[in-house]
Amino acid sequence: MTNIILFVSTVIIWGTTWIAIAMQVGPVPVLVSVFYRFATAALIFLVVLAVMGKLKVPALRHQPFILAQALCLFSCNFICFYTAASYVPSGLISVIFSLATIYNAINARLFFGDRITGRTLVAAALGASGLLLLFGPDILVHFDVDTWKGVGLSALGTLFFSLGNMVSRRNSAAGIKPATANAWGMTYGAIFLLTLIAVTGTPVIAPPDTKYLLAMLYLAAIGSVVGFTTYLMLVARIGSSRAAYTTVLFPVVALSLSTLYEGYHWTLLGVLGLALTLAGNVVIFARPTARSAVPVANPAAAGAPSR
DSSP: OHHHHHHHHHHHHHHHHHHHHHHHOSSSOHHHHHHHHHHHHHHHHHHHHHHTTOOOOOOGGGHHHHHHHHHHHTTHHHHHHHHHTTTSOHHHHHHHHTTHHHHHHHHHHHHHOOOOOHHHHHHHHHHHHHHHHHHHHHHHHTOSHHHHHHHHHHHHHHHHHHHHHHHHHHHHHTTOOHHHHHHHHHHHHHHHHHHHHHHHTOOOOOOOSHHHHHHHHIIIIIIIIIHHHHHHHHHHHHOHHHHTTHHHHHHHHHHHHHHHHSOOOOOHHHHHHHHHHHHHHHHHHOOOOOOTTSOOSOGGGGGSTTO
16 A cells, blocks of 8 residues: 555645756756756755654765766756756656656666566567557657657756666665655755856856746755656655656646646547556556466565566
């Protein structure tokens, strides 16, 4: 039940952040917007952990990995996503981000030796096919130079995200709590972003209006503090590859919001795409049928994060 709660919470929270990111694109430079987000999130995290008496500093040997997590999850990836939002719709970015399932399966194989199972390939094929039906017209019809830039940046941001998943998995295995890793990771990420702002001479512009400010606070408190905690807890419990399947459902949430607030019109292809995406989700979490006649050599492998 805990895994289901974490899974659903992550999908709903991160499925709604793409619209909020789009609200921040405009007069405020990308570096500054991302800095506002993670500086605020880091402050919230550190204060909450301090008040609860759970603020701990990871040992020196873990610091390089906390920094790596900061660069991959709390700075570089979002620089790519925020910049991409100026070239392509946020919904399209969420579709590309859903490829984290494939990135994670490959990276888990490269870094941890996890096996890429047939079930993983089937689920990925179903999810990708569903997303193609949902968003294919936007990709094919509007595939101009700006779209190429947006797609490239989104793919790079997703790669950073996946590498951050690998580092987070290592940190969890080393006994570092997700809240601790997130608090310090967001702090380091904010410091890194502030350094980039200073080095590049990027002008620091204050939030221009209430909409921007509310979007920033939502992204910091809910999208970052709560969202990353639930997601990385899920990574620690079921593995990076299976946890990343939450990203396949993000576009479905974004599309639902678009239906309510942006006048999105469903088509037969859209409905079929949604069905295929959900089918992929069922495949990835379905438990294999037990075979009483055939002994299992390694029972723990059934729950291993290999997908």
